[in-house]
Amino acid sequence: MTNISLFFSSMASLITDPKCLILIFVSVAAGIVVGALPGLTATMGVALMVPFTYSMDMEYGLPMLMGIYCSAVYGGSISAILLNTPGTPAAAATVLDGYTMAKKGQAGRALSMSVLASTIGGLIGVIVMIVAAPAMSKIALKFTSAEFAVIALFGLSVIVSISGESLLKGFISAGLGLILCCIGLDPMDGYPRFTFGSMNLFSGLELVPVLIGLFAVSECLVSIETIEHTANVESKLERLISPLADIKRCLWHIVKSGILGTFIGCIPGAGSDIACFVAYGEAKRSSRHSDEFGKGCIEGVAAPESANNAVGGGAMIPMLSLGVPGDPVTAVLIGALMIQGLTPGPLLYRDHQDVVYLIFAAMFVANIFMFLVATAGLPVFTKVISIDKNTLVPIIFVLCMVGSFSLRNNVFDVWTTLAFGVIGYLMQKVKLPIAPILLALILGPMAEENLRRMLVANDGSYMPLTSPICLVLFALSIFMVVSSLKKQKKSKSTGKE
């Protein structure tokens, strides 16, 4: 079967299953709510959704995760437009024109364009993913353990981009993750390392409790520290669907930003927050109304919203074909796939093509659902941002704990989640970035196992690391590190000026 026919057969089985459609509907609605509430990120939303999928069959669990993944990014635009506060970092550029439009009484116009642009951008990302990911995985199937060890290194080079203001602290955080991933039985000879005699640690740290702790429990503690009072929003919308004139005016920018966002998403570490600003800048540069940007220009809403939703499809390409997470959300998705007994990477295409195409179909359907749910429910979702977050904190914490416990019905995982929640909170206090730990926990075992396997297979020789593919990957890693460092230096000097 060709890729296209596989995709359509997955689509057909998905849309003819009412249970699956209901689950996508629920997860899309939940994603919009999570995204709309400032402080709740897409990563946190997906992390909280993972426990709901433990006991589900894959054909139901994966579409649910894809639903929340696609819609949470869009949800951020609601609070960006109505509150001047982006619900997720991906909606940071939407604030610039979206909020100005809302102040002019055009909130409905901005919100409806945001829905449309997000949907088209998301679909562009999915289409590129369907074409590019299988091709990339075919190449990756030829890789040996040496290449996989270097791919892990390439993935770790993402740390440079996600380290925030201090690269050194990013490396320390990654170092901690790389040490933590050594806990458990040695992958080659099964010797227990750093287990302190506890059977619970023999299989290493469970990824899901760790990530729920780092990304959700730590945020609960931040919420307890800061106590935010909810803003009352005047959410009367003058329209729910974009007028044809706006669609005509923005369509080219939406398509262009969607393509741009997808390619930015492919680059590990360059997330949707970068994509939205790049797309905004490009739209401003090429628009006939460039002088209106920042003053409530509809293109200024369409371009970043299309780009940030397209990033999802792009970020899935390295995740599915190489097993390298492009951002923290895809790192969480890797954890979710692992629970289902699947390891993202080229072997996933070879051995579980049905799963891969289920993911493609689910993302496609989730984007369509996002349009329908968001358009029909816009008046409701605009009220969601008035929910008292202080009431939500204990509920989120309980969901974290019950989610960790349900993984193995083991209280040890509950303690792991709490411990990493406190570690994550303390790390935020001393400005140590959290995401590198998660990246290291996923890529560390891949690096160690493949490096040692390579040495055993080649009589202890490191020569396989000089193969052309390894050299290209080394060069790409160096390029990514150097370009990110240059960008950081440039933004620092701009900041000083």
Added chain:
Amino acid sequence: MKKANLAVGVIGILLSAYVIITAAGFPENRSAVDPGAAYFPTLMAAFMGAMCILLIVLTLTGKAAGLQEVLTITPGIKRAAVGVLIFVAYCFLFKPLGFVLDTIWFSFTCMLLLQNRKYAKMAIVSLLTGIVIYMIFANLLGAKLPAGLLRGLL
């Protein structure tokens, strides 16, 4: 941030030293070409140790990023510390008290800590949180949540 950086550096060095010393006690590799169980942890600990030393040096010489920021113990941080204690109590009582009862007292106390004062609403939300989440996970998703004191009732 100077003290925080130094604390991160020292803790990191201590952790690295612990890992390197412990890994030195791992058995020799069986295969002559496999670097063994100690190889990766030692390498990673050395890397982290080096980064921590660099952080301390840059902090002491005033070249580390973000040194101008001051980390003070605010009332908010104290509240978060109380939050951690409540979280710990919740985890301790998870099995003996059972999920539902544990969640009810926890949610109420947590909302109190978050300066909610609408007691009736807090009580209803706490009750619903415990019961609804239990029903979803235990009845719909098949999780074996501890019943604790309500064993026989749930």
